[in-house]
Amino acid sequence: MMMRPLNGTLVLDLTRVVSGPFCTMLLGDLGADIIKIEEPVNGDDSRAFGPPFSGGQSAYFLSVNRNKRSCAVNLKSPEGVQLIRRLAQKADVIIDNFRPGTMDRLGLSYEQLRADNSRLISCSVTGFGRTGIDADRPGYDLIIQGESGMMDITGDPNGLPTKVGTSIADLVTGQYASQAIMAALLERNSTGMGHHVDISMLDCMASLLTFNAGIYFTTGESPGRKGNAHPTIAPYQTFEAADGWLNIGVANDKFWLLFCDVIERPDLASEPRYAKAIDRVRLREELIPIVSREIARQPRQHWIKRLREAGVPYGDIRSVKEVCEAEQLTTRNMVIDMPHPTAGTVKNLLSPFRFDVEDEHEHSPPPLLGQHTFDILKYHLGLPDADITALNNSGVIKTMAPAPQEKVNHG
Structure with missing residues (x-):
């Protein structure tokens, strides 16, 4: 002891x-x-x-x-x-x-x-x-x-x-x-x-404001609400699958290529406008709807299995009950x-x-x-x-x- x-x-x-x-x-x-x-x-x-x-x-x-x-x-x-x-x-x-x-x-x-x-x-x-x-x-x-x-x-x-x-x-x-x-x-x-x-x-x-305060100190503009999206990373948010919700975090360019393979969209992987993280954030208004449509085609477990196998960060949306029994x-x-x-x-x-x-x-x-x-x-x-x-x-x-x-x- x-x-x-x-x-x-x-x-x-x-x-x-x-x-x-x-x-x-x-x-x-x-x-x-x-x-x-x-x-x-x-x-x-x-x-x-x-x-x-x-x-x-x-x-x-x-x-x-x-x-x-x-x-x-x-x-x-x-x-x-x-x-x-x-x-x-x-x-x-x-x-x-x-x-x-x-x-x-x-x-x-x-x-x-x-x-x-x-x-x-x-x-x-x-x-x-x-x-x-x-x-x-x-x-x-x-x-x-x-x-x-x-x-x-x-x-x-x-x-x-x-x-x-x-x-x-x-x-x-x-x-x-x-x-x-x-x-x-x-x-x-x-x-x-x-x-x-x-x-x-x-x-x-x-x-705890950390990077949110950093955005203000750098730009002079106060960050606003973005729901479950991230202000400086995309795609990094909650998506609706065919039978429920899950979180997906494409946190860097390596994960982006892996993620495009998961959703079977090689055209997105080869699209130069989306190749860099800064561009995916800049173009999030056109990119996120594309990703959302793909995720909505299959149930959660389909994506969880594929994301896990590919090593792309993902997470289920669990209830307190599920967490306490995990x-x-x-x-x-x-x-x-x-x-x-x-x-x-x-x-x-x-x-x-x-x-x-x-x-x-x-x-x-x-x-x-x-x-x-x-x-x-x-x-x-x-x-x-x-x-x-x-x-x-x-x-x-x-x-x-x-x-x-x-x-x-x-x-």
Whole structure:
């Protein structure tokens, strides 16, 4: 069994919904001990995002909160804030996705926390960043997809601006945050000092514009929606076969010649006007209808077989069901099962990390609200049972009855 890279790293997670929880789930998959701080009454907002629910747990929450321990603490009480400050003294990382200034108002400013623990790495995830004219605006995935330009380049050219079908702004922000946190941990090995990481959802999404921004910077013209076509490659888009859709990516001149052989159109291969990629893009309005007519003559499997044999990039259009059951993913152990106390068996798609030594670690299911409060306060802060009970009775925390048989990983 391999030693997971972040074993021994204690992360205090004050985030909720998607961006922050996705970040800390990635860190947890790599071995970090994630203490998920939740509001005692309802917990993470996403616990209520449904239907569907399983055993009282929302599928939404279950999808981004594995490998965490839930500690329910009321941050509106001075006693709750003091508990967080004490936990932060033990932690390697603290991360939140409150609006700018909230941590300061709570008495948990990054300056205060690092004064108590100079090695602490703090990370704030916000919609628009901690600075700038939009810093105080609330940021949600749909809002950021629009503000980042992503919706303006997504969808049918004659249709509405369209968001990506998943919470891409939240998810890519979580990925960037986890990467920045790991970089800060690596740098701390040299300096012994922690840093603050400022992650903006808008910054993260804008960074994905890449060549679209490059087109604007080069020409001064803003790229528009092209549906499933590519602005600088053709044919590279979705085509309708006789019985459904598939994607075909003729990404260079070599693939163009192979593709012409697949569709049995040697005349297109020998046509000098289409020989170069730049010309196929320039003449896409006349070329794509020709290709579309050829693809429409045969069913999908006909083209998939021929494209595969020729080595031309292609792809089926799969449903979420088909992806979750795909042999390519299941044989790589991308789908995991976790026993949950109320939801039965919880299935998740695993993080795509693959190391040269097989990871035999058993992942823990998303926690119940307050499931680990007792254990965390007792183990990390050394609080007596009577004190924990008193805090629970006063509403400062929420605990569940400790389960002696449960083996808890403290990192």
